[in-house]
Amino acid sequence: MQLPKSVAPFIILALQEKSMNIDNLYDARVKDLLLTTNHKIPSCVPVVSNLVTWQVGYKGRKLNDLYANPDLYIDTMSSVYEDVYADCYFAIGVSVNIPAYRLLGCNTFFISPDGVTLQHKQDCKMTEDDYPMLIKDPRNFMINILAPRRYPALNDSRENVKKLLIQVMKEISRFSKMNKDLNNTCKTKYGIAPLRSGSKMMSPFDIIFDRLRGFRDTMVDVRRHPHELMAAVNALAPNYYNPLEKINSPYPYVGATPHAPTYLGGKNFEKFYWPSYSRMIEKIAEKGSKAMINFEGSWKAYYNSLMEMPRSSIIGIVEDDDPAEAKKIIGNKVTLIAGVQAQILKYKSKAECFDLAKKIIDEMSPGGGFMFSTDKNLLSLNDVNPETYIELQEFVHNYKAY
Amino acid sequence: MNDYILTDIIDELTEDESWCEDPAERKSLTAALENLLITS
Numbered sequence: 001m002q003l004p005k006s007v008a009p010f011i012i013l014a015l016q017e018k019s020m021n022i023d024n025l026y027d028a029r030v031k032d033l034l035l036t037t038n039h040k041i042p043s044c045v046p047v048v049s050n051l052v053t054w055q056v057g058y059k060g061r062k063l064n065d066l067y068a069n070p071d072l073y074i075d076t077m078s079s080v081y082e083d084v085y086a087d088c089y090f091a092i093g094v095s096v097n098i099p100a101y102r103l104l105g106c107n108t109f110f111i112s113p114d115g116v117t118l119q120h121k122q123d124c125k126m127t128e129d130d131y132p133m134l135i136k137d138p139r140n141f142m143i144n145i146l147a148p149r150r151y152p153a154l155n156d157s158r159e160n161v162k163k164l165l166i167q168v169m170k171e172i173s174r175f176s177k178m179n180k181d182l183n184n185t186c187k188t189k190y191g192i193a194p195l196r197s198g199s200k201m202m203s204p205f206d207i208i209f210d211r212l213r214g215f216r217d218t219m220v221d222v223r224r225h226p227h228e229l230m231a232a233v234n235a236l237a238p239n240y241y242n243p244l245e246k247i248n249s250p251y252p253y254v255g256a257t258p259h260a261p262t263y264l265g266g267k268n269f270e271k272f273y274w275p276s277y278s279r280m281i282e283k284i285a286e287k288g289s290k291a292m293i294n295f296e297g298s299w300k301a302y303y304n305s306l307m308e309m310p311r312s313s314i315i316g317i318v319e320d321d322d323p324a325e326a327k328k329i330i331g332n333k334v335t336l337i338a339g340v341q342a343q344i345l346k347y348k349s350k351a352e353c354f355d356l357a358k359k360i361i362d363e364m365s366p367g368g369g370f371m372f373s374t375d376k377n378l379l380s381l382n383d384v385n386p387e388t389y390i391e392l393q394e395f396v397h398n399y400k401a402y
Numbered sequence: 403m404n405d406y407i408l409t410d411i412i413d414e415l416t417e418d419e420s421w422c423e424d425p426a427e428r429k430s431l432t433a434a435l436e437n438l439l440i441t442s
Contacts, residue, residue: 097438100438101438101442104439106442108442109442123442139409139436140409142439142440143408143409143412143436143439143440144407144408144409146440147408147439147440148404148408150439150442151439151442154404154408155404156404157405157406158404158405158406158411161404161406161408161411162411162414162415165411165412165415165435166415166421168435168438169415169421169422169431169432169434169435172431172434172435172438173427173431176434207440211440211441211442
């Protein structure tokens with residue numbers, strides 16, 4: 001449709017102003033993030049979006065269709081912000097490339113029967129007898145020995161495997177572009193800022209725990225093979241230190257999702273986990289950025305260790321611990337992200353959720369170093385009462401400016 | 403037992419411009435491939 005000549009300039013001007021406002025909004029949000037994560041006072045408490053696949057259910061769509069259609073993927077993942085208030089997000093879209101895993105004949109990641117959420121079934125192929133090979137040459141072991149055990153499609157001729165790997169990399173490239181375009185849409189259309197950069201802080205212990213030996217066998221190895229386990233952590237560590245050297249910007253932050261700590265307990269955490277982990281946090285701080293760590297389960301037993309780190313070098317997402325207690329003990333050094341738990345947002349009334357949010361903000365916001373979010377990623381539409389969640393995000397934004 | 407060494411193929415693909423002309427992109431994609439191979 002052609003616009004009348006007299007109207008077109010006003011519409012173009014309005015669009016330019018809107019675009020300029022979005023840029024300003026984005027910049028203001030980033031400024032607030034930098035202030036609060038340096039324990040300075042932002043203009044208001046940043047409200048975080050913790051959505052992963054929740055919006056797929058909210059829009060009544062299916063994940064398989066989104067993987068196949070970049071436009072639909074970007075629309076589904078971003079347009080939710082027309083209804084949900086957020087200043088920033090942990091991650092946008094999905095990080096698991098299901099089509100690439102399918103090419104490799106691997107089904108450990110899969111889409112749930114609801115067509116909306118992703119699941120992972122642990123299927124670790126390393127045995128206790130493999131430790132010497134892992135310690136001697138981690139890359140050789142993980143790629144040449146372990147990958148063919150995991151991926152049936154790699155058990156083929158050299159020529160076919162080479163063709164397959166090119167296909168997988170083309171899929172990786174396509175999927176990466178989808179996520180870059182999605183991030184860009186969130187920035188330019190909604191002015192929402194990412195919290196995490198592309199860099200990740202990977203714990204060598206978690207690599208063994210999540211991907212090589214698995215939950216059960218790693219916990220057995222802690223008792224029965226402590227020397228081999230320690231040697232394996234030390235052999236893997238350089239692979240995960242080196243990428244941190246490339247950090248060249250204070251923001252966005254370096255994300256980390258440690259899984260093992262909540263199961264380890266203080267003594268084993270100090271022995272197996274903390275030495276390499278603390279070194280990575282210090283390296284990120286030296287590079288001028290911050291480690292954004294999901295304190296999965298409870299991290300209360302590790303508050304003393306966290307207090308050893310430089311001030312404002314860590315952003316911690318509180319899950320099962322009491323946020324107010326965390327604020328009192330580590331809040332002067334660690335930026336905390338906390339809020340109303342998803343479980344409460346599902347069952348309690350709006351008024352009860354708003355009262356709880358007020359209490360949390362009043363306790364946590366003094367002095368900066370605080371952002372508001374649900375405790376867990378929202379995956380399925382029914383993880384929360386959608387109406388309560390949407391109204392709460394807006395309420396928190398309007399509740400209190402500094 | 404396979405008749406190839408997977409890391410040799412990956413190293414070869416990092417150098418091989420027949421499937422991707424940009425060397426930086428090739429390096430980034432083979433690194434992402436290795437990461438994917440250890441993450442399931």
